[in-house]
Amino acid sequence: xxxxxxGKFVDTKVIQKIHKxxxxxxxxxxxxxxxxxxxxxxxQHTFNSYAxxxxxxxxxxxxxxxxxxxxxxxQVTYHxxxxxxxxxxxxxxxxxxxxxxxxxxxxKGLSYPVIVKNLYTHEKSKSxxxxxxxxxxxxxIEIVGKYDTAKKIYESVTANQNASLxxxxxxxxxxxxxxxxxxxxxxxxSYKQPSEAATAAW
Amino acid sequence: xxxxxxxxxxxxxxxTIAGCASAIPEFSNTHISxxxxxxxxxxxxxxxxxxxxxxxxxxxxxxxxxxxxxxDYDYLPCYVKGTTTRNRSKCGFEIRAGxxxxxxCDNGKGILMVCDTCDHLLGGEGQE
Numbered sequence: 487x488x489x490x491x492x493g494k495f496v497d498t499k500v501i502q503k504i505h506k507x508x509x510x511x512x513x514x515x516x517x518x519x520x521x522x523x524x525x526x527x528x529x530q531h532t533f534n535s536y537a538x539x540x541x542x543x544x545x546x547x548x549x550x551x552x553x554x555x556x557x558x559x560x561q562v563t564y565h566x567x568x569x570x571x572x573x574x575x576x577x578x579x580x581x582x583x584x585x586x587x588x589x590x591x592x593x594k595g596l597s598y599p600v601i602v603k604n605l606y607t608h609e610k611s612k613s614x615x616x617x618x619x620x621x622x623x624x625x626x627i628e629i630v631g632k633y634d635t636a637k638k639i640y641e642s643v644t645a646n647q648n649a650s651l652x653x654x655x656x657x658x659x660x661x662x663x664x665x666x667x668x669x670x671x672x673x674x675x676s677y678k679q680p681s682e683a684a685t686a687a688w
Numbered sequence: 689x690x691x692x693x694x695x696x697x698x699x700x701x702x703x704t705i706a707g708c709a710s711a712i713p714e715f716s717n718t719h720i721s722x723x724x725x726x727x728x729x730x731x732x733x734x735x736x737x738x739x740x741x742x743x744x745x746x747x748x749x750x751x752x753x754x755x756x757x758x759x760d761y762d763y764l765p766c767y768v769k770g771t772t773t774r775n776r777s778k779c780g781f782e783i784r785a786g787x788x789x790x791x792x793c794d795n796g797k798g799i800l801m802v803c804d805t806c807d808h809l810l811g812g813e814g815q816e
Contacts, residue, residue: 525754541759568762592730597812598785602762633754635798638782638790677762677786680726 488657493558495545499653503546503554505536509561510621516559518619518668519658520566520675521651521683523631523640529554532628540564543626545654551646553654556628559661565626567676568606569618602677618675619668625658627651629686633679642685655688718743718772718781725765732766734811735785742770742783745809749789749801757800762786785810 488497494504522543524532529548536542536556543565544557557563571587573579579587590604609617629651631641643651655669671683719739725732737745766785771778779793787806791799803809 525758535755539755539759541755564759567759594734595811595813597807597810598735598764598766599762599787599807599810600812602764602786633758635754635790635800636792636796638792638798673763677764678758679763682758 488661490559490661493560495555495559495657497657499650500545500553500555503533503556504558505533505542505556507538507540508536508542508557508563510540510564511562513560513562513622513625515623516625516662516664517614518624518670519655519662519664520619520624520626520670520672521655521686521688522565522626522628522672523633523643523682523686524628525633525640526630527632527641529630532630543628545625545627547627547629547647547650547654549630549644549647551644551650553650559625562621563626564621565628566619566621566624566672567678568602569609569620569676571605571609572612572616572618615668619670625662627654629683633682638679638681640679640681640684643683643687648685648687651686652688714774715743715746716773718746718770720768720770722767722769724767724769726767727765729765732764732785735766735768737768737783737809739770741809742768742781743772745783745803745806746772746774746781746789746801748805749803751799751801754800757788757802761788761802763788 488495526532529546532546541564542556543563544559546554546556573583574587590608593601614623629643629647631643633640672678673680673682720737720742723736764784764786767782769782772781777793777795779791782790787803789801
């Protein structure tokens, strides 16, 4: 059984490769896990980008299924972006909430990027699970996988990657008291290409 | 003296050639073939572009890597698809309402682009 000590996920299956540049403040509560794909074909490409940029997740699973911890579990990382409206997407808005959300979502005269930003601002005021998870209350797992710009699709997650993902999610769910319904694919939560992590299984 | 005049003539010639090259637009022959949404709903009902607007969008866009395309821009369900010519290559394009473009050119290469100055073409009022 793995352990979590001061934000570090301790297990022989996990290699520590913490990038402090990914840390964006204290993560006080974790309500969900969000599964991503990197878009690049190698883990090294992502490590290089982590060294230079501010976006990234807590874990990375390479093509062979090796798991790396890239950020501490008690730190916020930027891995989600602007979330969708959960009640609109699941058609579960109350009458009042639908009226408020639609006034933002279907507003005329604003550009689509501005509408999405305004809706995100509105969603942020809600509590989980009334909204989708955000950077401030979730853990991110990246799976190495190239985005084919000609075919417009992410490559399939390998069997080794899925086996590692399944184990990692199981362990994290125990440590963080999460249920199966608290695990999401990135495009379910925010506006991303639908094929990202579509073949991930846990 | 001869060498100075010769150098001047060569410089002038090179400047003229460079001027002609920059006058050739990157995109041309741009035509919309489809307007739609991945998940048809009212959200995308106002999104469409004319051929001229699509050409302007492409002209204002810049090429980016997948990291920037994925992390910094929203991939919205509303799109217009069409064809264009980019630097003499024929390409299919897919412009999305979040300010993204995916080009598939006849050399088999896919190109990702984004536009930061296209709000007026994405439903916003007024010109840039």
